[in-house]
Amino acid sequence: MGHVEALRCRECGRRYAAVALHACDYCFGPLEVVYDYAAIAASVSWRRIAEGPPTMWRYADLLPADPAGAVDLGAGFTPLVRADRLAEALGLGELWLKDDTRNPTGSFKDRVVSVALTKARELGLKVAACASTGNLAHAVAAHAARAGMDSYVFIPSNLEQTKIVMTAVFGGRVIAVDGDYDDVNRLCAELASEHPDWAFVNVNVRPYYSEGSKTLAFEVAEQLGWQTPDHVVVPIASGSQLTKIAKGFRELATVGLLGADGPGGDGAVRISGAQATGCSPVAQAFATGADQVRPVKPSTIAKSLSIGNPADGIYALETVRSSGGAIESAADDEILEAIELLARTEGIFAETAGGVTIACLAKLARSGVVRSDERVVAYITGNGLKTVEALAGRAGPSATIRPRLEEFEELEELRGLEGLRGLEGAARRAVAGGHESEGAPR
Ligand SMILES: *Cc1c(COP(=O)(O)O)cnc(C)c1O
Ligand SMILES: [Zn+2]
16 A cells, blocks of 8 residues: 555564564564655645545555555544543643544544454455454454454453453454463464464554554644644553554654644654553553563453553653653552543543543642643543443432432432532432442542
């Protein structure tokens, strides 16, 4: 396809043809897509993008696959919403939320999978496969169905029932493996060398897959009138998304798509990372000033971020450090409180990864890393319907009554009109009796 020149090793710089290959033969470094930016700059324009489809494929000039053959369920071009009520709660000024809960299967993984399977078909690969903690499984199974490809999705066997249903419904093969994500991933690395004709989206076609995350930067810039934000907060699992968001902003500057008089016309954006404390290898490396990321055993409700040995952790760490950001982590109860805060202030129900991002944003705001004079974007990468179990026992009815007018009116007299707005926990608990956990921080 047009503007891709080659794959290049991130470590030693050796070049390879743009095929299904992810690691350097010489140094085992990860491979990355290289483009002919001069050719892209000559053809791309704000107008050309605006005339494209209302999906991530409007940025096809900066993606490594041919949009004519796109495996497309409509991923991307999700809303960027101004979040004044949340900003006020966090003591911030201009805060925006990139609402990637709205993707076809409910997470940002639809972006990366759409690119990976489009490229896989171009390369003649017939089977889609992945190791997943849930969201990737949903995206691969759905996009494979759309493309008419066979699929094999490998998941840890302890995954929640709803996540298994949301994968299996698309008709591919779902293989539950007794082990954690890192075990499943290791198995897939072995399978990938046994089956070079399969597209393991995050293994042998990973260089293309990861490019899909750049669209999270492209869209934010376009939605801000072709300007970059000052500071973005991004959740970290493998670290790929964070690294590629940085690459996306830089590329916009390289090909001349940033407004000349806007702030950050050079594509420089402060980037901060967010992890769950129960799986925070990159946050720990940041905190201790280490230049290695030491693997951990994950134990957190934020399963979509539970990668104990993150493939791009070191690059995420370098990206954050060189941008002047920081990496925070949030404990499980802080994650749940942040999910509730986001829902109650902005009407967005995020999965646990979104809770991680907002909880870490709150900490970064408190410590002054994220400042109230900055234009801030927080990436909300997955939909709360995926992890409803996480909130079990915390969200319930304000009261339970029999279907009689008097009972409701009695209730309202007790509560007072103010109570109707529903946030006065004490008043509500006095009435509701059995629901004392509702709204109470734990
Ligand atoms: C996978 C995932 C991430 C992180 O992606 P990486 O590129 O692996 O760091 C963030 N949020 C959600 C909801 C995810 O599913
Ligand atoms: Zn190399």
